[in-house]
Amino acid sequence: LLLGELTASARRLALVGLAKNTGKTVALAALLRELQDAGRLVGVTSVGRDGEERDVIDSRIEKPRVLLSAGNLVATTDGLLSASGIPHNVLENTGVRTPLGPVLIARLRGHGAIEVAGPSAAADVRAVSDAMLGHGAEQVLIDGAIDRRAASSPDVSDGLVMSTGAILSADLEEVVARTRDAVELVRLPGLEDPLLRKLAERTHLRTGGEGAGHAPTVLVSADDEALELPPRFVLSSDPQTIEATLAANPSARAVIVPGALPEAFMRGMLPVLRSRGGELAVVVADSTRVFLSGKGPRWYERQGLRLQVLQPIALRALTVNPVAPQSHSFDSAELRGLLENAIEDLPIFDVRQDDYAGRAEPAESPS
Amino acid sequence: MPPREVDLAAVKPYADHLGDGLVQMSFTLPVPYSLAARKAALELAAKMGFDQPEVVHYERLTDGYTYFVMYGRCVQSIDFTALQGEGFDIEYMTEDEVERFAAEHVGRKIVVVGASTGSDTHSVGIDAMLNLKGYHGHHGLEGYHAFTTYNLGSQVPNSVLVAKAIEVGADAILVSQTVTQQNLHVHNLTELVEMVEAEGRRQDMILACGGPRVTNELAKELGYDAGFSKGTEPQHLATFIVRELAARVAAPR
Numbered sequence: 001l002l003l004g005e006l007t008a009s010a011r012r013l014a015l016v017g018l019a020k021n022t023g024k025t026v027a028l029a030a031l032l033r034e035l036q037d038a039g040r041l042v043g044v045t046s047v048g049r050d051g052e053e054r055d056v057i058d059s060r061i062e063k064p065r066v067l068l069s070a071g072n073l074v075a076t077t078d079g080l081l082s083a084s085g086i087p088h089n090v091l092e093n094t095g096v097r098t099p100l101g102p103v104l105i106a107r108l109r110g111h112g113a114i115e116v117a118g119p120s121a122a123a124d125v126r127a128v129s130d131a132m133l134g135h136g137a138e139q140v141l142i143d144g145a146i147d148r149r150a151a152s153s154p155d156v157s158d159g160l161v162m163s164t165g166a167i168l169s170a171d172l173e174e175v176v177a178r179t180r181d182a183v184e185l186v187r188l189p190g191l192e193d194p195l196l197r198k199l200a201e202r203t204h205l206r207t208g209g210e211g212a213g214h215a216p217t218v219l220v221s222a223d224d225e226a227l228e229l230p231p232r233f234v235l236s237s238d239p240q241t242i243e244a245t246l247a248a249n250p251s252a253r254a255v256i257v258p259g260a261l262p263e264a265f266m267r268g269m270l271p272v273l274r275s276r277g278g279e280l281a282v283v284v285a286d287s288t289r290v291f292l293s294g295k296g297p298r299w300y301e302r303q304g305l306r307l308q309v310l311q312p313i314a315l316r317a318l319t320v321n322p323v324a325p326q327s328h329s330f331d332s333a334e335l336r337g338l339l340e341n342a343i344e345d346l347p348i349f350d351v352r353q354d355d356y357a358g359r360a361e362p363a364e365s366p367s
Numbered sequence: 368m369p370p371r372e373v374d375l376a377a378v379k380p381y382a383d384h385l386g387d388g389l390v391q392m393s394f395t396l397p398v399p400y401s402l403a404a405r406k407a408a409l410e411l412a413a414k415m416g417f418d419q420p421e422v423v424h425y426e427r428l429t430d431g432y433t434y435f436v437m438y439g440r441c442v443q444s445i446d447f448t449a450l451q452g453e454g455f456d457i458e459y460m461t462e463d464e465v466e467r468f469a470a471e472h473v474g475r476k477i478v479v480v481g482a483s484t485g486s487d488t489h490s491v492g493i494d495a496m497l498n499l500k501g502y503h504g505h506h507g508l509e510g511y512h513a514f515t516t517y518n519l520g521s522q523v524p525n526s527v528l529v530a531k532a533i534e535v536g537a538d539a540i541l542v543s544q545t546v547t548q549q550n551l552h553v554h555n556l557t558e559l560v561e562m563v564e565a566e567g568r569r570q571d572m573i574l575a576c577g578g579p580r581v582t583n584e585l586a587k588e589l590g591y592d593a594g595f596s597k598g599t600e601p602q603h604l605a606t607f608i609v610r611e612l613a614a615r616v617a618a619p620r
Contacts, residue, residue, distance in 0.1 A: 146588060236526060291558060
């Protein structure tokens, strides 16, 4: 199977990397090639900047180009559009401002390489993606930047391709472990408990939606009573306050977090949970709201904190870059093998390897 | 003699006369002070592409190290006329102009929260932008009528910064971070943007980042509305904030 086939049903497809230089843009380029070969009309945008010649932080690193053919749509800044030299028709000025200029939507009338820099804010990404679909794109590809995930929220996109690579660590096992944790996070189980669902839906903050950021965090007791916690409780409470609040509500069975869930809050709940035993469901809108850098979701589940989401993310595939630029590299097949053992039911590709069916150029042979 | 016209399509360094391309540079080589060291420096400068490289001064720095001052002619040029458009043609306002503009287009106090996030212990950049004392003889934002500022200092966790910004109804968050090629620093900056998104506040807050290596290109990549680097003075930041806020007031999305 090809990336393009696996992701075909996602009208708005997000590409997210676990760090810089994990190969997001290489995956995007492979997808674009496959979709354009299949004659599908695509729209492309980027939450960062794509197709630039050199890395913005380390100029020794050359970046892959983004090649688009006539008829396809792109959301990028006016400056980058003219710099591409590709003839085009501007369809819309989106009104979105970026540090690189205002974002336009254009239909290309020729073929070529173009730098893509669309809207950054998730709500704008959704609006611009929908606008491209409205202008006739059959599928919109939303490329990520560095390790930003907000565009993979189901409020924004319908499917996700994740990219990982050697850049995460010089230790192969560590790359596998961190990738597994990230996949577990993206695949957090959907919330089934009907009462919790009802409560969570009531406080669900749609990305950029009306009244966003004003919903309270709620503690749900065993007899289904909902206790509102003070504003910003989850963001900035110290461990003692978290402990005292939980200890004062010993029958709590769930906490519903409408906004961001930092790891400090998860850690703060551990001592009480360990002493009282049992489980506490931690409900978030989707996994882009969860900020874990120490332990993975499964570790917290073993401590009794069960993360659940209102809206699961449809993870379609994982791409692998076995090379850490200017540093080290792993054997691609070995890395993918270890990842396949650690992660269930997920197609894993290295789109630059010979064994990838959609690989761009044939391997060089010493003829 | 009438001044020679500068050819902006082919700009070169200038020392004695326009277009001579003369560059002065200094560097240290990890080799002992010797004639061989001098020769090595000349060859290196030639490899850098300099025409007629010349060592004007060299000295022993310490055992095994030699310091050089060199001249060389740069044969490359830059098309300055191509470097126009967004991000290049900004005309900054003075403090008084910012105050007048804010009074007219915003009409209320603009709340700015700043911090050095994560593990960064440097607060110099934030202090220069926000504190009354300011930088280069220019008041920080604290000294403006138009702004109410909160400087949270250094090593502030992103979640605490976001909580404070929400608590005080911040119009803008300013973070400073020394970005290196290490992923950690970059992650601190992207995490802040993601947390503001997760709180559903991205449309309500202007996000600006500053640091020695922060460009607009990097800011875009990181998800910020603007990036500020060395040489930024408080009124530059103030200009950006009041203009962006006025644009948002005029055309809410």
